[in-house]
Amino acid sequence: MATYTPMIQQYLQVKADYQDAFLFFRLGDFYEMFFDDALKASVELEITLTSREGGGEERIPMCGVPYHSASQYIERLIEKGYKVAICEQTEDPKQAKGVVKREVVQLITPGAMMEGRGLSEKENNYIATFSIFDQESFGFGYSDLTTGESKVTLLEGDTELLLNEIALSGAKEIVISATTPESLQNKIRERFGGTLSFEEKEEISGSYQHLLNKLNDPKLSTTIARLFNYLYRTQNRSLDHLQIVAPYEIQQFMKIDYYSKRNLELTETIRSKGKKGSLLWLLDETKTAMGGRLLKQWIDRPLIQKKDIVRRQSLVEAFLTHYFERQEIREKLTEVYDLERLAGRVAFGNVNARDLIQLKRSLQQIPALKETISQLYHDEAERLAERLDPCEEIVDLLERAIVDTPPLSIKDGNLIRDGYHEELDKYRDASRNGKTWIAQLEKEEREKTGIKSLKVGYNRVFGYYIEVTRANLHLLKEGQYERKQTLTNAERFITPALKEKEALILQAEEKSVELEYDLFTEVREYVKEYIPRLQELAKTVSKIDVLQCFATVSEERHYVKPSFSNERVILLKDGRHPVVEKVMKAQEYVPNDCYMDREREILLITGPNMSGKSTYMRQVALMAILAQIGCFVPASEATLPIFDQVFTRIGAADDLISGQSTFMVEMLEANNAISNATENSLILFDEIGRGTSTYDGMALAQAIIEYIHDHIGAKTLFSTHYHELTILENELKQLKNVHVSAVEQNGKVVFLHKIKEGAADKSYGIHVAQLANLPSSLIERANEILHNFENQEAEEVEQPASTQLSLFEEPVVKEKPLLSSKEKRALERIKEIDILEMTPMHAMNTLYELHKALKNS
Numbered sequence: 047m048a049t050y051t052p053m054i055q056q057y058l059q060v061k062a063d064y065q066d067a068f069l070f071f072r073l074g075d076f077y078e079m080f081f082d083d084a085l086k087a088s089v090e091l092e093i094t095l096t097s098r099e100g101g102g103e104e105r106i107p108m109c110g111v112p113y114h115s116a117s118q119y120i121e122r123l124i125e126k127g128y129k130v131a132i133c134e135q136t137e138d139p140k141q142a143k144g145v146v147k148r149e150v151v152q153l154i155t156p157g158a159m160m161e162g163r164g165l166s167e168k169e170n171n172y173i174a175t176f177s178i179f180d181q182e183s184f185g186f187g188y189s190d191l192t193t194g195e196s197k198v199t200l201l202e203g204d205t206e207l208l209l210n211e212i213a214l215s216g217a218k219e220i221v222i223s224a225t226t227p228e229s230l231q232n233k234i235r236e237r238f239g240g241t242l243s244f245e246e247k248e249e250i251s252g253s254y255q256h257l258l259n260k261l262n263d264p265k266l267s268t269t270i271a272r273l274f275n276y277l278y279r280t281q282n283r284s285l286d287h288l289q290i291v292a293p294y295e296i297q298q299f300m301k302i303d304y305y306s307k308r309n310l311e312l313t314e315t316i317r318s319k320g321k322k323g324s325l326l327w328l329l330d331e332t333k334t335a336m337g338g339r340l341l342k343q344w345i346d347r348p349l350i351q352k353k354d355i356v357r358r359q360s361l362v363e364a365f366l367t368h369y370f371e372r373q374e375i376r377e378k379l380t381e382v383y384d385l386e387r388l389a390g391r392v393a394f395g396n397v398n399a400r401d402l403i404q405l406k407r408s409l410q411q412i413p414a415l416k417e418t419i420s421q422l423y424h425d426e427a428e429r430l431a432e433r434l435d436p437c438e439e440i441v442d443l444l445e446r447a448i449v450d451t452p453p454l455s456i457k458d459g460n461l462i463r464d465g466y467h468e469e470l471d472k473y474r475d476a477s478r479n480g481k482t483w484i485a486q487l488e489k490e491e492r493e494k495t496g497i498k499s500l501k502v503g504y505n506r507v508f509g510y511y512i513e514v515t516r517a518n519l520h521l522l523k524e525g526q527y528e529r530k531q532t533l534t535n536a537e538r539f540i541t542p543a544l545k546e547k548e549a550l551i552l553q554a555e556e557k558s559v560e561l562e563y564d565l566f567t568e569v570r571e572y573v574k575e576y577i578p579r580l581q582e583l584a585k586t587v588s589k590i591d592v593l594q595c596f597a598t599v600s601e602e603r604h605y606v607k608p609s610f611s612n613e614r615v616i617l618l619k620d621g622r623h624p625v626v627e628k629v630m631k632a633q634e635y636v637p638n639d640c641y642m643d644r645e646r647e648i649l650l651i652t653g654p655n656m657s658g659k660s661t662y663m664r665q666v667a668l669m670a671i672l673a674q675i676g677c678f679v680p681a682s683e684a685t686l687p688i689f690d691q692v693f694t695r696i697g698a699a700d701d702l703i704s705g706q707s708t709f710m711v712e713m714l715e716a717n718n719a720i721s722n723a724t725e726n727s728l729i730l731f732d733e734i735g736r737g738t739s740t741y742d743g744m745a746l747a748q749a750i751i752e753y754i755h756d757h758i759g760a761k762t763l764f765s766t767h768y769h770e771l772t773i774l775e776n777e778l779k780q781l782k783n784v785h786v787s788a789v790e791q792n793g794k795v796v797f798l799h800k801i802k803e804g805a806a807d808k809s810y811g812i813h814v815a816q817l818a819n820l821p822s823s824l825i826e827r828a829n830e831i832l833h834n835f836e837n838q839e840a841e842e843v844e845q846p847a848s849t850q851l852s853l854f855e856e857p858v859v860k861e862k863p864l865l866s867s868k869e870k871r872a873l874e875r876i877k878e879i880d881i882l883e884m885t886p887m888h889a890m891n892t893l894y895e896l897h898k899a900l901k902n903s
């Protein structure tokens with residue numbers, strides 16, 4: 047084995063504990079990386095790879111980043127899903143015997159970071175954990191280190207339920223025990239690509255025991271303890287901002303599985319995976335980062351208790367009907383900084399004076415906010431107003447202590463106000479007096495020497511000096527000043543008195559900078575005591591923000607307050623798809639009604655491609671979700687049941703990740719809906735069965751519809767291309783046909799996007815293909831084939847037809863060659879020939895022509 051230098055040995059020792067992270071090893075002004083870390087980091091960060099001697103036989107690969115700009119490199123690695131261990135010198139090099147002691151002071155990971163580009167201000171940054179109690183019982187929890195929130199629940203069900211919760215949380219990192227089955231670990235990696243981290247310690251530590259007070263099941267406590275142990279171990283600092291852990295039950299909320307959530311594009315679009323184009327994007331009229339995060343949480347978990355929904359609705363109404371107050375509230379909210387994350391940074395110790403000024407400004411908005419909310423004259427709103435805590439003590443302290451525009455750095459002074467601290471004022475006086483003395487000196491020396499251009503200057507190396515230009519040097523007496531530095535055009539001098547003052551000034555300045563830092567830390571510690579109050583305030587402010595946001599969107603987009611039916615009735619008049627409506631120009635969107643009750647549990651939707659079937663189905667689901675998060679809905683009148691669950695099978699864009707065939711995913715999702723839906727659920731099935739052969743698909747589609755009809759009774763919107771299925775209306779009492787209308791004008795299809803009763807009479811697929819500009823010869827050919835199919839069908843119908851489609855027997859399809867138009871013309875010609883009237887020559891010629899025509903067909 048190579049005998050490395052002591053420093054490299056130290057590196058290897060530290061690195062051994064952080065195998066899965068890049069080790070940023072502090073050497074002077076750089077963080078250096080060695081060996082494999084260096085090879086990998088030089089590629090990932092596009093930095094130069096060098097090497098150094100390290101005692102071994104070969105040179106050691108090395109690369110490094112400057113200490114002062116390290117954060118941007120760290121962020122880049124974290125964004126790519128890596129972890130970074132920060133290893134600092136932990137003793138003064140002057141006192142070190144041998145190699146300076148170094149330790150990892152913080153592990154930065156995708157789920158545990160306090161600042162940086164990877165953090166989106168309107169999104170939580172969750173780190174999750176789970177414990178496996180037995181095959182069908184799991185503990186699942188998650189925290190946001192930036193805000194200090196944590197939640198935990200017990201899940202009774204199979205691993206799919208667990209995977210679904212993980213997916214819904216959107217966690218960037220999952221902390222698990224190394225004993226977690228390999229297959230489950232792989233599934234998590236495949237499906238979510240999040241970083242996995244390991245922590246074995248489940249014992250509850252005293253440092254956070256008090257945060258578990260609300261957890262009445264030890265399983266909940268041990269689950270979240272694993273996560274806290276990981277955070278305490280890797281962060282190595284105060285986590286005083288962690289809040290009391292909130293238990294939750296998934297049954298308290300509308301259940302929308304991860305895939306349905308994606309299909310409905312609730313928080314991101316399927317294609318771009320971005321927020322733009324999602325329901326969240328449409329709704330986001332929040333003014334604060336905290337409000338933005340809460341909005342996303344509300345969309346992720348719609349309510350199912352009528353009283354809770356109605357409470358939100360009535361607040362939204364109060365905000366909506368008070369236009370001017372709402373505008374004022376919105377204005378005030380714009381001035382409110384991210385109190386939640388700020389509280390986290392105060393605890394973490396990385397808050398600066400500018401943050402504190404922003405905290406002060408935010409808190410200064412609270413009294414006016416309180417006042418305006420009281421003017422809504424609404425009981426619930428009044429309760430919100432009462433909970434707004436202006437934390438006057440902090441405002442007062444910050445007002446007295448910190449200057450209005452402090453610098454970014456907290457180590458260079460100029461942060462603390464005059465008059466805040468006597469000793470600091472003394473130092474400042476000393477320094478100011480010294481400077482006045484120097485200004486005075488300049489004046490006196492000019493008079494004394496008669497040199498008008500004589501000046502007193504300062505630089506870091508020589509301190510204060512008197513500068514005289516070369517041309518004026520002759521005016522100085524011999525030995526008047528002590529020569530210090532010669533420049534091309536001037537000489538610089540000092541005097542003992544100047545140096546004496548300089549010492550006083552510099553000493554005072556140094557002392558005041560030190561003192562300012564201490565005072566700032568004191569202020570920060572004081573603010574730390576207020577973290578729980580700030581967090582409470584943040585919660586109330588974010589709630590107000592989301593409620594005003596609902597009111598704003600509802601007003602701007604003309605939404606109505608839905609009422610809730612205990613009779614499981616859906617009545618939507620002039621319903622619109624909120625997002626499609628927004629991206630379309632005004633008035634272009636065609637509103638549609640939807641009526642469903644106990645007699646109309648299933649709507650079978652037919653209509654041409656592109657006519658708006660999916661849009662219609664989605665708009666019903668989105669309205670249900672909007673209603674259950676407490677927002678108003680895009681319709682002129684709306685009554686809805688409270689749905690316990692929403693299931694969808696729409697589109698196929700998202701199936702690639704799981705590595706299953708589209709059809710398999712389609713069936714898995716259908717199964718998921720069928721086995722979990724109740725009569726209080728909403729099911730959207732968009733062209734189920736399309737992924738297999740026509741007859742298979744049709745058979746499955748029909749069987750699924752029958753099953754839902756006979757055994758579940760969930761409200762179901764089922765769109766299909768199989769016109770044959772429309773006869774089901776005759777047999778299934780609660781199924782009704784509706785269609786999206788289209789008309790044909792001059793051989794082209796015009797979509798009306800209007801939902802009408804009854805089945806569509808025609809499919810317009812080829813017209814749509816024409817719209818998509820497929821070659822005209824191809825379109826012509828498709829029309830021909832269609833024509834043939836239709837003739838063929840007509841012939842088949844002439845045979846005795848069964849009233850129901852035969853589902854499980856292979857239907858008899860006559861083998862018939864399909865003829866091209868040329869062939870058809872040739873046949874027609876043969877039919878028309880009167881052979882008896884032909885000469886042999888004429889017959890030969892005709893045969894030749896027919897052969898020629900058919901040869902190229």
Ligand SMILES: Nc1ncnc2c1ncn2[C@@H]1O[C@H](COP(=O)(O)OP(=O)(O)OP(=O)(O)O)[C@@H](O)[C@H]1O
Nearest residue numbers: 634635636637654655656657658659660661662799
């Ligand atoms: N009510 C409406 N008003 C105006 N435009 C609409 C409406 N509904 C849908 N559209 C427009 O029609 C397009 C096609 O809609 P959608 O995807 O819902 O059709 P589809 O019938 O489900 O089609 P396919 O059968 O091919 O999946 C949408 O992108 C939208 O631009």
